[in-house]
Amino acid sequence: MLHTLSVLALGLMLGIGHAHAAAGDDILDIVAPFEISGTDPSTAGDLFLKMGVAETLVGADEAGKPVAALASSWELSDDGTVWRFKLRPNVTFHDGSPLTAQAVVAALTAAKGKPGILNKAPIEGISPDGNDVVIRLSEPFAPLLAFLAQNTTAILAPAAYDDKGRVTQVIGTGPYRISLLQAPQKMTVERFDGYWGEKPSIRAASYLAVGRGETRALMAESGDADFVFNLDPASRTRLSRSPKVNVLSVSIPRSVLLKINAGDPLLKDTRARQALSLAVDREGIAAAILRYPAAANQLFPPSVASWHNANVQPLAYDSAKAKALLAELGWKPEADGILAKDGQRFTLTLTTYPDRPELPLVAAVLQEQLKEVGVAITINSTNSSEIPATHQDGTLQMGLVARNFALVPDPIGTMLQDYPPQGGDWGSMNWSNAEFDQAIKHLSKVSDAAQGQPLREKAVSILQAELPVIPIAWYQQTAAVSKKLENVRLDPFERDFGLASMRWAQ
Amino acid sequence: MMTATMSSAITASEPKRLPVGRIVGFTVLALVVLFAFLTPLVWPVDPTKQSLRNVLAAPSWSEPLGYDHLGRSMLARLAAALRLSLGLAFLSVLTAAVPGALLGILAAWKGGIVDRALSVLGDVFLALPGLLLVLMLTAIAPDSPWALYVGISLVLWIEYFRLTRATTRTLITSPAVQASRLLGFGPAYIIRRHLWPEIAPMILTVAAFGAATAIMAIAALGFVSVGVRPPTPELGLMMTELLPYYEEAPHALLQPIIAVFLLVLSLNLIAGRKAQ
């Protein structure tokens, strides 16, 4: 009996999975935390772009500047409201159908009708004109090129959509086509021979969504994965000593911020927000939790050259000054050290979310640091959607968020969403500044980089002085890469894993 | 883990052995309980107080168990986490045992429709695996130990119910109970005199096993980040948090693991071999 059983078990174990046992070591295994949440670019476009399956009309270089992608060139009318995109010739979708202006218009129109980025641009109409795509705006809007480089605007073939405009299968134009899609965890891709550009060296790749950071790190360590994206700080330290992998990192336009309700009686006065900022030991947080030099002394890291302003007074840690500012506002410590004024105690609720595991940790440290100056914090670690939800109903006091300023490759896209005069879900709340609004409004119309520079500097210095949000730390993206892989570069805008340019070491 | 179908094994007869295991079990449990509840008295450190200078520092005379990844006292956190686990387990077991046993006696005593109704109720809870029930309850009330407590109690009570019901049914037909009834003794007397001595040892076994189950479940839920949230010290959560540092600070990760191990082992020993 036991013999039969053992034979049965062995047979089962070997037999199982024969369907996907596509052997061969030349498959590049990619592991990252992002789940594949469907087939629609509005939900999973980032992954289709990262894996080289889908492409956008406009691309972005490492500095975030627009470059030609599916559109080979473009021109803007003199009044700045009509954009004409010339499509790259001889591009075919993975189903063999050609890339036409009609197809692009259909894909962009579908994207505009869904939550994403395109519905935030002042677009009046998208229409084909011969082999060109024409986008008409109601007013000049300089970041349009960046918007068209964003993953929710990825161009899929007409056959990808059903009659209700839902995406049923992913048919892109990228160097790789999907060979297997098992949402939410797994996707395999293989080289698309009809690709218009340079033929990639890697023949096939698999993508696996692994939520647990520890598991990801262990997979890099054991050699199960060749490219592991997003490492937790502790694993990064460990893996950097491993003989099998290289740890890469790149500074990215994402910052940990304290989003502040400037309408809250406790936080209305700019000096109160300045005091909170002075109470934060950013170096300590960076060293202990993020474990790289990441203390944010202003909103943007130096790597985002156009928005980093070297001339502003850096945010500093000075708890004595913080206490002095709070005393100036009439706050006096009670017996337990917590400040009070007119019978009201300085207590705040800090809302955050554990989707990025470092946030609750940073929140816990902030709680301790603010207690030092007499501010009592209650941490509410909840779903990320509570930030926009409580922004809307006005109950948010402070939110600790990790904000991506590269939603589109130009941070202006995020700035327009987050810092409009009436406030934004992930940015300012009950704060506005006429000069700032003016500068941002101007920026959305100026397409020349040099012309925009003084405006950006002005905007950043106003944010630094009035602190509608308090910057805490800048991010670095990290990846563990097998030493068998060559030519791996991390995209600071997190658009692309760079699969098409990687190759196996000889 | 959360088994509610082990009555058959417990009632299976086997000659009684020297309860060395039980003595060891009680001793270990007593030591763990003493550690959990005495530590805050002799070592009054706030388990959430951080000192970023001491991140992951090794044990020393000034901090016997070292520091965690935020420079919090491991000793204080471990004791607090043990209190949470022990407290939740004790409460759940108590909440499950008292009504479970009383309902079991009631069902056996009254028979008929009462028995039927109560048995169906038991089956409802038996139909879903326990962790599934607890998971669904934690989805209703996230981040609160109450969901864990209610969920675990709801899973555990059936075992007491089934056990006491089965035992009571055989006992009330026994000559001794019949005689007592004929002599006019009331239910209270019969429960105290005839039922309790038979039921008590079984309840102890089931309770110890149930507590072990509860502790494992709380840790497992903490590990998948359902249940209590940071910075509350909880054994499963501490393991998850310290896991990335397993190479830098193995001493820190080992502590909650050893704590769960000792707790569950001691409870299993108390439950005895038959409650496997």
Place this chain on the structure above:
Amino acid sequence: MTRVLGYRLFQALLVALTVGVLTFIMIRALPGDMAYRIAAGRYGYDMVNTDAANAVRTELGLDQGGTTALGQWFSDLVRFDLGVSVVSGEAVIDEVRHQLGHTVELALAAVLLSLLIGPPLGILAGLRPGGVIDRGLLLVSSTLRALPHFVVGLLLIIVLATGMGVLPAAGHGEPQNLILPALTLALGLAAVSSRVARDAMAGVAGSPYYAFGRTKGLSDAQVLRRHGLRNVSVPIVTYLGVQFIYLIEGVVVVETLFAWPGIGHALVHAIFARDVPVIQGTALVMGLMFVLLNALVDLACYLIDPRRQAA
């Protein structure tokens, strides 16, 4: 027999009822705005905002009450329609089918592996109660039973995958990916089944018919085969039933640790994303699977021990 299977059918109905009612309460009691929660699940934390939440609200008609939703779910269930995931937009039944396949694969491998490890060792130990094997096994099984799954799993990963590099740490798709998660579950199962087998064997080995078998000159192996195994297997199979609970609960943790795309993993995810149809679907299927497994155990016991037909 019919009565036993009838009871399991009744249990299956109860599962559907419990899951339905619990999710009904969940919809009612969930804190926060559902539309925002779903939008966060769909579009991620970078893209969730009020526009996205409003789009979700309109699309899903979230303004309908909980009672309507519950009634809808039950009437759909009768037609075997589990609804559509609010996050991915895919039919729940398809998602569950896909995940269930992976979980069943894992569970089967775990059970088979545990049968290879547990009962043989238990029988060996039971043949000589109090011997070295018996004591050693008691120690190992007590240790394993007191360690949570994920600790065992991690130890296995650290030793076998990152340490010795003989097996993949996590992932799925290749046959060898199955070994570590299955072994993690199997060790827990074997810790119990070895003790059951040991006790049963000790009981059988001490019985008069077993002694008689030896007296009549049968070798150790013969007497074990003729008189031992069948008698030992009834309690083991009965215990399998108990162990399925362990298994179903174990997969929740083991699947998250090993990135195994099974139903337990899906359930935890759905709970985070507040994907109520998926929670309903996966919980229902896991509950039904549990009932089905128990029915199979009933059937197996009945086949092994025909005396039970009378009972």
